[in-house]
Amino acid sequence: MERIIKERSTQVHTIGTSAHDLDCEKKSLAGSVSQRACVFCGSRVVLYPIADALHLIHGPIGCAAYTWDIRGALSSGPQLHRLSFSTDLRERDVVFGGEPKLYTALTELIEAYKPKAAFVYSTCIVGVIGDDVEAVCRKVAAEQKIDVLPVMAEGFKGTKKDGYKAACDALSKLVGTDNNFQAPPFSINILGDFNLAGELWMLKEYYEKIGVNIITCLTGDGRIDEIRQAHKASINVVQCSGSMMHLAKEMEEKYDIPFIKVSYFGIEDMADALYEVAGFFKNEEMLQKAKELVSEEIKTLLPALEPFKEKLQGKKAAIYVGGAFKAISLVKALRLIGMKTVMVGSQTGNKDDYNLLQKLCDKETIIVDDSNPNELSEFVKEKGVDLFIGGVKERPIAYKLGIGFCDHNHERKEALAGFEGMLNFANEVYASVTSPVWKFFKR
Amino acid sequence: MEKIPTLSYIRPFVSTRNACKLCSPLGACIAIKGIEGCVPVIHGSQGCATYIRRYLISHYKEPVDIASSNFSEETTIFGGEANLKIALTNVTNQYQPKAIGVATTCLSETIGEDVASQLSHIRNDSTNSNLPSLFTVSTPSYQGTHLDGFHATVLALVKNFAKKLPSADKINFFPGFVSPSDIRHIKEIVADFDLKTTILPDYSDTLDNPVWDQYYRVPKGGTPISELEKMAEAYASIELGVFTSVKQGGQNGGKEISGASWLESEHSVKNHQCILPIGMNGNDALFDILSKVSGKDIPVKYQMQRGRLLDSYADGHKYIFGKKAVIYGEEDLVLGLCSFLDEIGVEVVLAASGANSGKLQKKIIKHCPEHGKTIQVISDSDFEQINEACNTIKPDFLIGNSKGNYIATNFNIPLIRVGFPIHDRIGGQRITLLGYQGTQKLFDKVVNAMIEYKQNNSPIGYKYM
Ligand code: SF4
Ligand code: SF4
Numbered sequence: 001m002e003r004i005i006k007e008r009s010t011q012v013h014t015i016g017t018s019a020h021d022l023d024c025e026k027k028s029l030a031g032s033v034s035q036r037a038c039v040f041c042g043s044r045v046v047l048y049p050i051a052d053a054l055h056l057i058h059g060p061i062g063c064a065a066y067t068w069d070i071r072g073a074l075s076s077g078p079q080l081h082r083l084s085f086s087t088d089l090r091e092r093d094v095v096f097g098g099e100p101k102l103y104t105a106l107t108e109l110i111e112a113y114k115p116k117a118a119f120v121y122s123t124c125i126v127g128v129i130g131d132d133v134e135a136v137c138r139k140v141a142a143e144q145k146i147d148v149l150p151v152m153a154e155g156f157k158g159t160k161k162d163g164y165k166a167a168c169d170a171l172s173k174l175v176g177t178d179n180n181f182q183a184p185p186f187s188i189n190i191l192g193d194f195n196l197a198g199e200l201w202m203l204k205e206y207y208e209k210i211g212v213n214i215i216t217c218l219t220g221d222g223r224i225d226e227i228r229q230a231h232k233a234s235i236n237v238v239q240c241s242g243s244m245m246h247l248a249k250e251m252e253e254k255y256d257i258p259f260i261k262v263s264y265f266g267i268e269d270m271a272d273a274l275y276e277v278a279g280f281f282k283n284e285e286m287l288q289k290a291k292e293l294v295s296e297e298i299k300t301l302l303p304a305l306e307p308f309k310e311k312l313q314g315k316k317a318a319i320y321v322g323g324a325f326k327a328i329s330l331v332k333a334l335r336l337i338g339m340k341t342v343m344v345g346s347q348t349g350n351k352d353d354y355n356l357l358q359k360l361c362d363k364e365t366i367i368v369d370d371s372n373p374n375e376l377s378e379f380v381k382e383k384g385v386d387l388f389i390g391g392v393k394e395r396p397i398a399y400k401l402g403i404g405f406c407d408h409n410h411e412r413k414e415a416l417a418g419f420e421g422m423l424n425f426a427n428e429v430y431a432s433v434t435s436p437v438w439k440f441f442k443r
Numbered sequence: 444m445e446k447i448p449t450l451s452y453i454r455p456f457v458s459t460r461n462a463c464k465l466c467s468p469l470g471a472c473i474a475i476k477g478i479e480g481c482v483p484v485i486h487g488s489q490g491c492a493t494y495i496r497r498y499l500i501s502h503y504k505e506p507v508d509i510a511s512s513n514f515s516e517e518t519t520i521f522g523g524e525a526n527l528k529i530a531l532t533n534v535t536n537q538y539q540p541k542a543i544g545v546a547t548t549c550l551s552e553t554i555g556e557d558v559a560s561q562l563s564h565i566r567n568d569s570t571n572s573n574l575p576s577l578f579t580v581s582t583p584s585y586q587g588t589h590l591d592g593f594h595a596t597v598l599a600l601v602k603n604f605a606k607k608l609p610s611a612d613k614i615n616f617f618p619g620f621v622s623p624s625d626i627r628h629i630k631e632i633v634a635d636f637d638l639k640t641t642i643l644p645d646y647s648d649t650l651d652n653p654v655w656d657q658y659y660r661v662p663k664g665g666t667p668i669s670e671l672e673k674m675a676e677a678y679a680s681i682e683l684g685v686f687t688s689v690k691q692g693g694q695n696g697g698k699e700i701s702g703a704s705w706l707e708s709e710h711s712v713k714n715h716q717c718i719l720p721i722g723m724n725g726n727d728a729l730f731d732i733l734s735k736v737s738g739k740d741i742p743v744k745y746q747m748q749r750g751r752l753l754d755s756y757a758d759g760h761k762y763i764f765g766k767k768a769v770i771y772g773e774e775d776l777v778l779g780l781c782s783f784l785d786e787i788g789v790e791v792v793l794a795a796s797g798a799n800s801g802k803l804q805k806k807i808i809k810h811c812p813e814h815g816k817t818i819q820v821i822s823d824s825d826f827e828q829i830n831e832a833c834n835t836i837k838p839d840f841l842i843g844n845s846k847g848n849y850i851a852t853n854f855n856i857p858l859i860r861v862g863f864p865i866h867d868r869i870g871g872q873r874i875t876l877l878g879y880q881g882t883q884k885l886f887d888k889v890v891n892a893m894i895e896y897k898q899n900n901s902p903i904g905y906k907y908m
Contacts, residue, residue: 031530038490062466105458
């Protein structure tokens with residue numbers, strides 16, 4: 001039985017042993033049971049949290065059904081994003097074309113739910129039957145007098161990453177459409193936070209405390225009107241770089257707004273995220289406030305982490321998540337509570353991410369791109385890990401083998417960002433690793 | 444935070460809002476998982492396979508490996524045979540399966556892939572000599588729901604594997620889309636009638652495993668292919684569910700058949716069909732069939748279970764009489780639940796399904812003698828339709844899968860979780876509905892939910908019954 005499919009061997013690397021560089025940004029191999037989804041999935045997860053928009057999925061029912069209210073992205077106001085709308089194409093539509101159905105569906109939904117804008121996602125089959133989605137969107141937009149934004153997300157046209165790009169393309173049509181807005185001083189946009197379990201609200205509080213204004217977050221707790229004003233910010237602070245880089249770069253070119261890459265996971269990265277913004281504004285008072293905030297938070301956080309660290313010292317972890325940037329933060333955060341990462345991988349990492357991971361991790365650590373259940377189960381067993389961090393699809397691999405597991409994907413229900421999040425994280429890791437139930441498992 | 448928007452008036456929509464159904468390849472994958480040593484491959488883009496995996500994992504809480512032939516733009520233009528070949532080779536090398544089931548998707552169907560002939564090319568290619576048995580099922584989602592995919596796969600399996608052999612001392616059992624624990628219970632029942640039985644599909648182990656000392660790439664369990672091959676020699680079939688026939692599926696074109704009815708017409712294996720045995724009436728029908736087929740009286744064990752169930756009907760009837768229930772889900776589940784609720788004096792005010800066979804209403808009237816005629820039935824329904832209907836019908840409780848949870852919250856009424864998917868609780872794969880025993884659990888749950896509701900919403904002490 002193959003441990004690793006031959007064609008995939010360049011996508012697995014063991015630090016200090018294998019000679020080759022890690023291969024990445026490739027399409028998944030047929031038959032490899034990849035943990036990845038599709039272009040549509042990429043665009044859907046990015047745009048999902050925009051809460052006052054209508055999200056209509058143009059295609060057969062599955063694509064919509066499987067993404068209904070799937071993310072833990074909270075809204076402080078409207079909840080329209082939590083409904084799942086689909087044109088639910090039937091045989092007749094496939095044969096004669098789905099445009100009339102799309103037109104009617106879009107019109108009736110806009111009339112009934114009165115959204116601020118509508119996103120229309122085209123899926124695989126729509127690309128094949130040749131519906132002119134853009135034309136239908138234009139027509140309805142003119143009739144209903146709202147923005148109707150096509151998201152060209154046919155699943156087969158690439159990977160999840162291409163879906164991120166499709167989402168950014170749709171967003172960039174909104175950005176810059178409200179010029180009447182006057183931004184207050186020290187205004188930023190947060191890019192790539194999705195307000196899972198209300199994380200954004202914690203970040204907002206930090207930024208407010210140091211005197212920074214947030215015009216909009218793309219797309220956590222997102223609102224159409226705020227997105228229109230995003231071009232008035234002084235800087236874009238990008239967290240999930242995998243998904244939002246296109247937009248950050250485009251806004252830099254178009255509106256001269258620079259961007260910085262940050263992460264909100266773990267103490268170090270969270271503190272840096274505040275310092276860098278203060279540094280950008282070259283504002284001493286802000287920097288001072290940031291330092292105070294961090295030291296204030298650390299003063300309570302570090303002692304609170306201590307008992308966890310004692311219990312978790314020397315335990316081994318495996319990480320397999322969507323984006324590699326998050327994996328980097330996780331390695332650091334685990335280190336902070338005494339744990340060692342022995343395997344780390346992602347669905348969509350790029351060369352830079354993986355190089356950074358290689359520098360950060362110890363010798364013998366396995367680094368893997370676009371893995372599958374077979375490989376993952378082999379790796380975690382071989383390394384004898386105590387904890388697996390991943391998403392829903394990785395969970396049963398861990399549990400079947402009697403290994404603790406933490407969710408760290410976009411469906412999680414616990415806030416893990418920021419200082420508070422670090423404590424939640426430690427708590428969850430502790431509960432997962434040291435639960436007495438594992439005593440019944442033979443390992 | 445505002446409420447999730449709902450419309451307070453009912454108007455027709457051509458769009459589907461919060462679908463009360465899933466797509467066909469999902470059903471196909473569940474049936475394929477019920478065959479020993481078999482791995483599903485979904486012929487289409489990566490997304491469908493991953494989403495379906497994710498969905499199944501969330502319900503069964505088990506590893507569910509489903510491969511994809513992973514279409515790219517070129518595949519979509521030039522056809523998927525080359526990709527399918529790579530997929531089959533990789534799956535074979537990685538999993539060493541006994542069989543691979545290939546389910547199509549909307550995409551591969553639309554571009555007109557002829558998977559059956561692709562499979563025979565691939566099989567005849569001498570470089571692929573170690574491939575296991577291969578079979579395919581056509582599951583375009585735009586033609587039906589996950590249940591059509593499920594039943595189409597059952598049909599494809601018998602058509603592919605069942606051979607003409609001399610008759611043997613055996614029966615076939617088609618449990619339909621029920622839970623792993625339901626299948627286990629069925630196995631117990633037929634064994635107690637001393638019946639030798641092939642169950643198709645049997646995912647009672649593969650989708651509800653114990654813990655492992657090592658990682659099994661292909662979980663143990665499932666209908667052995669050697670048994671599947673003998674299904675044409677059985678002397679009878681028992682089929683649970685009356686919405687098991689499928690139209691799609693190549694040669695048979697417009698004719699509607701199920702696995703069991705195909706065996707009857709092609710191989711003279713007498714088929715005994717009944718609705719999902721939930722409730723007294725449903726189970727009496729099943730046990731009658733078992734008695735007839737086995738030539739044995741109902742074992743004392745089940746007479747006792749039946750008696751206890753009846754006893755509890757007396758104990759609990761008061762608390763549920765006249766209560767209004769909304770049911771939703773697959774047509775067979777809805778019918779089984781309707782029949783059960785009808786016989787215990789609960790008034791079903793709405794029975795909804797995302798499927799659309801056109802026969803649900805008629806069957807409900809037939810199997811619900813108390814108030815079948817007044818039950819509002821919606822086919823091709825979605826959850827928003829159900830939600831909006833609840834504004835006027837004001838039900839006392841809902842029965843169905845997890846996805847109706849937000850409606851129950853909206854109206855502050857209990858939701859009794861049964862069926863698929865159960866995404867927000869553990870144990871979905873262990874809910875038994877069938878048999879006197881399964882009914883007993885459900886009955887207790889319904890009565891207690893009503894009592895708990897009363898307890899929580901009234902100042903009166905409620906400590907003794
Ligand atoms: S394309 Fe068809 S098969 Fe794939 S997820 Fe969508 S509905 Fe299901
Ligand atoms: S049909 Fe295409 S868009 Fe829809 S889930 Fe499948 S791969 Fe993704």
